[in-house]
Amino acid sequence: MAVRSFTLKAPTPMPGWGLSFGIMLTMISVVVLIPMAVLLWRGFVDFGAAAMWDVVNRNRVWNALALSFRAAFVASLFNLAFGVLLAWVLVRYRFPGKRIVDAAVDLPFALPTAVAGIALTAIYAPNGVFGSVITQTFGIRVAYTELGIWIALIFVGLPFVVRTVQPVIEEIDHETEEVSATLGASRLRTLTHVVLPMLAPAALTGFALALARSVGEYGSVIFIAGNLPNVTEIAPLLIVIRLEEFDYDGAVAIAIAMLAISFALLLAINLIQIWSRRRMGAV
Amino acid sequence: MTNAMIIPARRRRLRSATSEPTLVKWLLIGLCLAVLTVLLFAPLIAVFDEALRRGWAFALASLSEPDAQAAIRLTVLVAAITVPLNATFGIAAAWAITKFDWRGKAWVITMIDLPFSVSPVVAGLLFVLMFGANSALGVWLVANGFPVVFAVPGIVLATLFITFPFVARELIPMMLEQGRAEEEAALTLGASGWRVFMTVTLPNIRWALLYGVLLCNARAMGEFGAVAVVSGKIRGQTTTMPLMIEMFYNEYLSVAAFTMAGVLALLAFVTLTLKSALEWRYADQLAATHRH
Amino acid sequence: MNIEIEEISKDFGTTAALLPVSLSIPSGTLVALLGPSGSGKTTLLRILGGLEFPTAGRVLFDGSDATGLSVQERRAGFVFQSYALFRHMTVFDNIAYGLRARPRKSRPTTPEIARRVTKLLELIKLPDIGARYPNQLSGGQRQRVALARALAIQPRMLLLDEPFGALDAKVRKELRHGLRDIHDTTGLTTVFVTHDQEEAMELADLVVVMSIGRIEQVGKPEDIRARPKTDFVREFITA
Numbered sequence: 001m002a003v004r005s006f007t008l009k010a011p012t013p014m015p016g017w018g019l020s021f022g023i024m025l026t027m028i029s030v031v032v033l034i035p036m037a038v039l040l041w042r043g044f045v046d047f048g049a050a051a052m053w054d055v056v057n058r059n060r061v062w063n064a065l066a067l068s069f070r071a072a073f074v075a076s077l078f079n080l081a082f083g084v085l086l087a088w089v090l091v092r093y094r095f096p097g098k099r100i101v102d103a104a105v106d107l108p109f110a111l112p113t114a115v116a117g118i119a120l121t122a123i124y125a126p127n128g129v130f131g132s133v134i135t136q137t138f139g140i141r142v143a144y145t146e147l148g149i150w151i152a153l154i155f156v157g158l159p160f161v162v163r164t165v166q167p168v169i170e171e172i173d174h175e176t177e178e179v180s181a182t183l184g185a186s187r188l189r190t191l192t193h194v195v196l197p198m199l200a201p202a203a204l205t206g207f208a209l210a211l212a213r214s215v216g217e218y219g220s221v222i223f224i225a226g227n228l229p230n231v232t233e234i235a236p237l238l239i240v241i242r243l244e245e246f247d248y249d250g251a252v253a254i255a256i257a258m259l260a261i262s263f264a265l266l267l268a269i270n271l272i273q274i275w276s277r278r279r280m281g282a283v
Numbered sequence: 284m285t286n287a288m289i290i291p292a293r294r295r296r297l298r299s300a301t302s303e304p305t306l307v308k309w310l311l312i313g314l315c316l317a318v319l320t321v322l323l324f325a326p327l328i329a330v331f332d333e334a335l336r337r338g339w340a341f342a343l344a345s346l347s348e349p350d351a352q353a354a355i356r357l358t359v360l361v362a363a364i365t366v367p368l369n370a371t372f373g374i375a376a377a378w379a380i381t382k383f384d385w386r387g388k389a390w391v392i393t394m395i396d397l398p399f400s401v402s403p404v405v406a407g408l409l410f411v412l413m414f415g416a417n418s419a420l421g422v423w424l425v426a427n428g429f430p431v432v433f434a435v436p437g438i439v440l441a442t443l444f445i446t447f448p449f450v451a452r453e454l455i456p457m458m459l460e461q462g463r464a465e466e467e468a469a470l471t472l473g474a475s476g477w478r479v480f481m482t483v484t485l486p487n488i489r490w491a492l493l494y495g496v497l498l499c500n501a502r503a504m505g506e507f508g509a510v511a512v513v514s515g516k517i518r519g520q521t522t523t524m525p526l527m528i529e530m531f532y533n534e535y536l537s538v539a540a541f542t543m544a545g546v547l548a549l550l551a552f553v554t555l556t557l558k559s560a561l562e563w564r565y566a567d568q569l570a571a572t573h574r575h
Numbered sequence: 576m577n578i579e580i581e582e583i584s585k586d587f588g589t590t591a592a593l594l595p596v597s598l599s600i601p602s603g604t605l606v607a608l609l610g611p612s613g614s615g616k617t618t619l620l621r622i623l624g625g626l627e628f629p630t631a632g633r634v635l636f637d638g639s640d641a642t643g644l645s646v647q648e649r650r651a652g653f654v655f656q657s658y659a660l661f662r663h664m665t666v667f668d669n670i671a672y673g674l675r676a677r678p679r680k681s682r683p684t685t686p687e688i689a690r691r692v693t694k695l696l697e698l699i700k701l702p703d704i705g706a707r708y709p710n711q712l713s714g715g716q717r718q719r720v721a722l723a724r725a726l727a728i729q730p731r732m733l734l735l736d737e738p739f740g741a742l743d744a745k746v747r748k749e750l751r752h753g754l755r756d757i758h759d760t761t762g763l764t765t766v767f768v769t770h771d772q773e774e775a776m777e778l779a780d781l782v783v784v785m786s787i788g789r790i791e792q793v794g795k796p797e798d799i800r801a802r803p804k805t806d807f808v809r810e811f812i813t814a
Binding site: 248 | 298300301302303304308311312314315316318319321322323324325326327329330333368371372374375376378379380382383384385386387391394395397398399400401402403404405408409410411412413415417440443444447463466467470475476477479480498501502504505506507508511512524525526528529532540541544547548550551552554555556558559
Binding site for chain 3: 173175176178179180181182183184185186189193194197198200276
């Protein structure tokens with residue numbers, strides 16, 4: 001065993017190692033690895049950490065980063081709660097049109113973001129179907145405000161929690177809920193103390209996926225956002241603006257800042273996951 | 284014990300221990316449908332409503348404009364290059380990862396997943412940095428008549444990055460679950476490697492592969508942010524359908540924008556229908572998370 | 576507490592799981608519902624626990640009608656074949672669950688809950704496992720924790736569905752005595768479901784032999800063995 005651990009691959013009669021590994025490694029290198037390395041090289045070596053900090057440490061950039069992460073967080077929280085509810089309704093209840101609703105949950109995966117962007121803008125604009133009603137009743141505007149960004153990001157992240165939680169609900173043993181009832185717990189208590197904790201790890205995974213997706217979202221947001229600097233200008237848009245000004249260093253700095261914050265967040269979520277999974281055993 | 288009187292059991296309506304009161308049930312269903320209507324269904328209807336505002340003829344006419352035609356052709360071309368490349372990569376990666384034991388698998392899987400958590404705009408930026416006017420490689424490529432950025436190769440690369448995990452992520456859990464026994468059996472029967480793949484593996488993974496390809500294609504045709512950054516948005520040349528939508532929209536050509544959006548929405552509709560059909564029909568042959 | 580089952584029947588759609596059955600269980604007995612799968616024994620147990628509702632008939636607890644009582648109100652300590660322990664809670668929290676679920680008025684104080692859980696852990700002879708999670712326990716330990724959890728609510732009766740079904744032969748023998756001991760200490764009317772005639776004969780005071788939705792014979796183990804009433808019983812207990 002000691003010898004084997006020094007070789008890359010354990011011996012096997014299975015064919016196609018060279019070909020499959022070769023294709024895989026080439027594609028990963030060309031599409032992901034080298035481009036990411038170039039980005040980091042441009043940022044940390046050519047431009048320098050201090051210079052990048054100067055780019056990021058300006059109000060407009062901070063505001064854009066804060067907006068992107070705040071809106072993504074709010075939208076993902078909404079999707080966390082609504083996604084668990086929707087998954088429950090889809091697995092446990094019967095109602096007419098359920099299959100269609102189930103299929104439609106994936107619409108945000110299949111519908112191009114630009115289409116979602118202009119469509120949401122059309123209905124939530126001050127003269128749109130919902131926008132006009134909301135403005136008249138509550139006196140607030142949706143499109144061209146941060147609220148509009150929330151709506152777009154909720155749309156984009158909607159399927160993630162539903163799709164991670166659904167299979168877990170399907171696998172819940174009815175006996176677990178029944179035993180809780182025999183011990184005297186009300187239905188509500190069973191749901192909050194027994195069912196929800198069982199769904200938590202999967203829901204958190206879905207939350208992380210939705211967050212990662214919505215932090216970087218561009219297409220569906222720019223139409224509805226209004227794109228006012230410091231107010232409704234998201235970080236990805238700022239990268240595009242820097243590129244249009246041929247300020248490559250500025251774009252690189254903001255991109256690296258976004259990646260760094262994203263990875264810190266995902267790492268934190270992963271740690272929570274590992275902790276909660278360890279408690280529940282290897283499941 | 285010959286108690287002839289059989290007393291009706293339920294004097295009080297009792298509910299099963301694993302369900303909620305009927306009223307609560309319907310309230311929750313209603314709440315879900317309301318939210319989905321406001322967030323999902325209304326925008327979808329809005330697309331077609333806006334597109335057909337001035338009638339079918341007007342809408343269809345906007346699609347036959349040369350720029351619109353060019354955008355449709357380009358989108359199909361990009362998908363036609365990206366999707367097969369991605370499927371090849373997905374199969375190769377899944378084969379290497381599930382049929383062999385080697386060190387560093389976890390890192391490779393992380394690399395495959397990485398594009399999920401990178402902003403599309405950053406994805407575009409990556410290829411601008413590599414092949415753009417300010418990189419030596421980019422300048423050399425342009426000088427030799429092979430521009431990447433602001434040209435089709437850049438769009439293909441950016442789309443490849445965005446769709447990178449789709450097929451591999453579908454196949455890996457599926458093939459892990461299926462194990463290696465069938466392939467090993469075929470080998471002992473004297474089949475060649477290629478024959479094993481074509482006659483044993485491929486039939487086992489075909490629906491999962493189709494599923495991955497379907498999602499990959501939908502994303503490839505619809506990608507906006509990454510393509511916007513690398514394409515340069517040259518009308519008639521490097522403008523894909525989603526970019527064309529933006530141009531029409533910004534030029535206040537609302538019907539043209541929403542008609543093109545309607546075409547992509549129809550594509551999404553077809554994708555979802557096929558996807559659901561696969562989930563219902565071949566549930567046992569897809570990765571476990573898609574089995575409803 | 577004595578249990579009267581009066582003409583209880585249960586249909587699932589068009590199939591009858593239980594034909595009208597009647598049975599009288601004196602207070603403090605240890606009863607085995609013995610039968611092959613599909614005999615309706617689990618359905619009968621679940622009706623007693625309030626997890627299933629009879630199509631017709633009544634259940635009386637100490638002479639008063641309990642048919643309309645909800646699961647929560649029945650206070651039946653129920654142990655499932657899978658044990659259904661809460662994976663995300665420690666053994667301590669599992670056992671304390673029922674006490675904490677009580678309405679504030681009748682909920683014991685935190686130290687009182689701790690005291691009772693500790694006592695139950697001693698009763699099942701596993702005093703040191705309170706801080707562990709279910710996945711860190713052996714099958715036999717899990718079964719005993721499930722039993723302790725059911726006992727924590729001070730149940731009026733104990734209902735067990737194939738309590739030894741998921742255990743290997745050696746542990747099964749040990750735990751049989753464990754259940755007998757706990758029954759004798761608590762004095763609770765106890766009903767358990769089994770398809771294993773040896774288990775039923777060895778453990779129970781009263782054995783109820785069931786086949787496809789019917790009660791074939793009720794009696795003490797030795798009586799059933801000596802005088803099987805029907806061919807079915809004779810074949811089943813010699814099998």
